[in-house]
Amino acid sequence: MEVLEEDKLCFPQLNTSCRKTMLPHWEATLIYSLLSCITLLTVVLNLLVIISISHFRQLHTTTSLLILSLAVADFLVGFLQMPVEILLFRGCWFLGDFICAVNCFLAFVVVSVSVGNMVLISVDRYVAICDPMFYSTKVTMKRVQLCICLCWIFSALHSSWILRDLLKQPDRYNSCHGECVVVMNYVEGAFDLVATFFGPIIVIVVLYMKVFVVAVSQARAMRSHIAAVTLQHSKTITAKKSEMKAARTLGVVVVVFLLCSCPYYCFTVSAENNLLGASSAAIEIWLLYFNSCLNPVIYAFFYPWFRKSIKLIVTLQILKPSSCEANIL
Numbered sequence: 001m002e003v004l005e006e007d008k009l010c011f012p013q014l015n016t017s018c019r020k021t022m023l024p025h026w027e028a029t030l031i032y033s034l035l036s037c038i039t040l041l042t043v044v045l046n047l048l049v050i051i052s053i054s055h056f057r058q059l060h061t062t063t064s065l066l067i068l069s070l071a072v073a074d075f076l077v078g079f080l081q082m083p084v085e086i087l088l089f090r091g092c093w094f095l096g097d098f099i100c101a102v103n104c105f106l107a108f109v110v111v112s113v114s115v116g117n118m119v120l121i122s123v124d125r126y127v128a129i130c131d132p133m134f135y136s137t138k139v140t141m142k143r144v145q146l147c148i149c150l151c152w153i154f155s156a157l158h159s160s161w162i163l164r165d166l167l168k169q170p171d172r173y174n175s176c177h178g179e180c181v182v183v184m185n186y187v188e189g190a191f192d193l194v195a196t197f198f199g200p201i202i203v204i205v206v207l208y209m210k211v212f213v214v215a216v217s218q219a220r221a222m223r224s225h226i227a228a229v230t231l232q233h234s235k236t237i238t239a240k241k242s243e244m245k246a247a248r249t250l251g252v253v254v255v256v257f258l259l260c261s262c263p264y265y266c267f268t269v270s271a272e273n274n275l276l277g278a279s280s281a282a283i284e285i286w287l288l289y290f291n292s293c294l295n296p297v298i299y300a301f302f303y304p305w306f307r308k309s310i311k312l313i314v315t316l317q318i319l320k321p322s323s324c325e326a327n328i329l
Helices: 002-007 025-055 062-090 097-130 132-138 141-162 164-168 186-223 231-270 282-302 304-314
Strands: none
Touching: 025 062, 025 282, 025 304, 062 097, 062 141, 062 282, 097 132, 097 141, 097 164, 097 186, 097 231, 097 282, 141 164, 141 186, 186 231, 231 282, 282 304
16 A cells, blocks of 8 residues: 555655646556647647748748747647646656746747737738738738737746746745646736736737628628629739638637637636646646647648648658749749
8 A cells, every 4th residue: 555655646755745646547548649649740730831931932921920920839839838748647747846937937928929929910811801902011021020029029028027936936836846836816817817818809809800891891892793894903802802711711710719728718717826737727728739739720721822832841842942932822
């Protein structure tokens, strides 16, 4: 019985050790295999998105730049956060208090960046659909690059402020050895909830409602247009259809993000004392991270250019000279 009791501890040699989350062997193997596959898919698919947009010149657009920023954040989730969460599934933290603080900081940063990118994507689609005549002058590469940089900087500053106590003293919230938890007071929790969830959701919903209203009116106008059109006007209609398709695709990305993130933020609201442990919200955290795997799947389903670029990358066609000039649109 003494041996069995020691097996339940993360650090059997320490009396202050945390207890493991005990699971049947088959269940643990199934969970680890599933989570490992999700992690591998997240890393590979987002890496393909990053390579595609970075390599092919036709994809060097303002909208693609926003998708690239989101893909980088999703890649970091798969490369850094998901492997750590797999290690944490048994409820034990073996990497030390300092790495715990760094891991929590990176988790807050990538989630904040993803939310910020969703807002920027919504603004981009709003301008493209509701004010198309001035889109090219209002949404320029330099402005988009500046907004993306500010998004990452704000996310880092926001996360540093929220976790300032943990970063100063990484083990301050641990009740036993082998634990990695974050505790936020009500002021910090409320600010984080407004800044990274409720505020962005309101902005996203309002913008996409306006986009939807304009899209419906444009669709009715096109259907009622029975007279012959000039070539220039035909191109304008084609361009509007292209913008609408992009808006619909990115709208799906936004909706999926909201569905994946809502359970996590609902948990943070209901959690007593806002204590976010390594394993106390495992399902909610993994659902939030799983969104990073779904985004490139959505691109592959809706964007022909992504499927073409994957084919060129997998077949190593991108290694040929001038492959960046390939026509994939």
